[in-house]
Amino acid sequence: MTTLLVIAKQPLPGRVKTRLTPPFSAEEAAALAEAALTDTLAAVAVTTADRHVLVLDGSPGPWLPPGFEVLPQCAGGLDERLAAAFAACTGPALLIGMDTPQVTPGLLDPALDFGSHDAWFGPAADGGFWALGLATPDPALLRGVPMSVPETGAVQYERLRAAGLRTGLLPRLRDVDTAADAAAVAGQAPAGRFAAVHRRLTGAPRTVR
16 A cells, blocks of 8 residues: 655644745745645645545644545654654655645656655755655654755765665755745646735736746
8 A cells, every 4th residue: 555645734823934934924924835735735635645644743624635644743853753654654655745835646646656666756956855755664764864954855865875775766846945935836836726825925927837
């Protein structure tokens, strides 16, 4: 059974997307976070994964679509929380976050195929990673990886390489961390809820793609 994990925070003002404030207010940043999570879950819901799991810091809201299991995040640093998410899986698993609302089923489905790969790695433009897939989940591959620093992705990828895993590379995506990121990602996926909320808050015109 292949699992697709989404690790996320409940989109509450002051708890999410704090790097968007300013120029956005805490309430506006939370609205953008909720929209990003909504788009992400919508994409995940129609992938070929057998099991859809939201690993959540907080409580689910009306943005949660049907068909998802909800597991609480464990205590500890992000590396420990990611490791625990993989530990909850007994078969192949792909993990993503809530910061890439431009993700599509077409990007995710190839990373759910472990026929010729032991791992999948999706690099992020800021030096981190937006996706990590393991044919045989091993929490030790994540514990101790420094998170939220420019070298996060390089260290995590080296962990996979050092373990001898045949690792497939996914396209590089841009996380939504700053206002500039939000504008860029909204332009990349203009039909999504994230882009719609961004246009409402900024008055930006819709990009035609």
